[in-house]
Amino acid sequence: MNTPALPAVPKGPEPALPHPLPGAVGLSHLSAYDWEAADGVCGGSPHLHLVCTEAYVVTGGRGAVQTLSPDGYREIPLEPGSVAWFTPGTVHRMVQGGDLRITVLMQNSGLPEAGDAVFTFPSEVLADPERYAAVATLPPGTGAEAERAARGRRDLAVEGYLRLRETLVAGDAGPYAEFQRAAARLVRDRVPRWRELWRAGALAAAERTGAQLDALQAGEPSYLGGATAYETAPTRLGGFGMCGRRDEYNLPGVTLPYGGE
Structure with a gap:
C-alpha cells in the first residue's frame, strides 16, 4: 500500500530515548468527553492499537471502558483507584459517568504518537486510506473547529463500533476480525518507523x-556514577484526544506530533 493510511509523521532525526520513563512508557492525562453519542452514551472514540498495551489509572470521577475482543464484549467499571488495561487488538471505548479523569500509560512511548491507533470507522471508510486520513486528522489547536472535527470523528467511530458490537454479541466474530485486518492494512507502511522507535525506546531500555x-x-x-533525576510538565493542556481532553507530555528523547490517546 503506497498511500499513507494516517496523517503523515515527519521523518526528522533518528529517535533517541536516553532516559525514558520506566519501561519506556508513554504518559498522558485524560478527562473523558461528555458528548452524547447516537446510542445515548457519553464518551470517546472507539479504537484499537496494533502493538501497544494501554492502561487506565482512574484518578477521579466515574465511568467505564467498553471493550471488544475475541472473548466478547465487556464493560469494565471505572472509579478512583481502578486500573484497567487492554492488549493490542482490543477495541476500547471510554464512557463518561461523571467527571471521569484518568492517567493513561502507554506501552512503547512514541509509537501511539506515530499512528499506532485505528478508529472503528465503518468498513467503507477503512477501505479508503485517503478518506480515513481526512476524517481521522483534526485541525490544529483546541478551538471550536477542532472540537467539531473531534466530535464528528467520534460519532463516525461509534457508528462503526456499534455494528461490530452488535454482531459480536450475536456470536458472529467475523466483522470484528475483518476490522482488525483492515486496521493492520492501514498501518502497514508505518511499521519501519515504529521499529526505529521501538529499538530506540523500549528495546534499548x-x-x-x-x-x-x-x-x-x-x-x-x-554506571551508577551517572545517576540523576528528571522532571517534566504538560506541554499542551486540553487537546482533543481519542477518548477525551488530553494533557500531553514531551518525554525525554521523543518529540512527535500529537496523535495519541
Whole structure:
C-alpha cells in the first residue's frame, strides 16, 4: 500500500530515548468527553492499537471502558483507584459517568504518537486510506473547529463500533476480525518507523537493564556514577484526544506530533 493510511509523521532525526520513563512508557492525562453519542452514551472514540498495551489509572470521577475482543464484549467499571488495561487488538471505548479523569500509560512511548491507533470507522471508510486520513486528522489547536472535527470523528467511530458490537454479541466474530485486518492494512507502511522507535525506546531500555545486570555481576557498577533525576510538565493542556481532553507530555528523547490517546 503506497498511500499513507494516517496523517503523515515527519521523518526528522533518528529517535533517541536516553532516559525514558520506566519501561519506556508513554504518559498522558485524560478527562473523558461528555458528548452524547447516537446510542445515548457519553464518551470517546472507539479504537484499537496494533502493538501497544494501554492502561487506565482512574484518578477521579466515574465511568467505564467498553471493550471488544475475541472473548466478547465487556464493560469494565471505572472509579478512583481502578486500573484497567487492554492488549493490542482490543477495541476500547471510554464512557463518561461523571467527571471521569484518568492517567493513561502507554506501552512503547512514541509509537501511539506515530499512528499506532485505528478508529472503528465503518468498513467503507477503512477501505479508503485517503478518506480515513481526512476524517481521522483534526485541525490544529483546541478551538471550536477542532472540537467539531473531534466530535464528528467520534460519532463516525461509534457508528462503526456499534455494528461490530452488535454482531459480536450475536456470536458472529467475523466483522470484528475483518476490522482488525483492515486496521493492520492501514498501518502497514508505518511499521519501519515504529521499529526505529521501538529499538530506540523500549528495546534499548530493556537492553540497558541487561548491561547493568552484567556490570553488577562483574562487580563493576560504574554506571551508577551517572545517576540523576528528571522532571517534566504538560506541554499542551486540553487537546482533543481519542477518548477525551488530553494533557500531553514531551518525554525525554521523543518529540512527535500529537496523535495519541
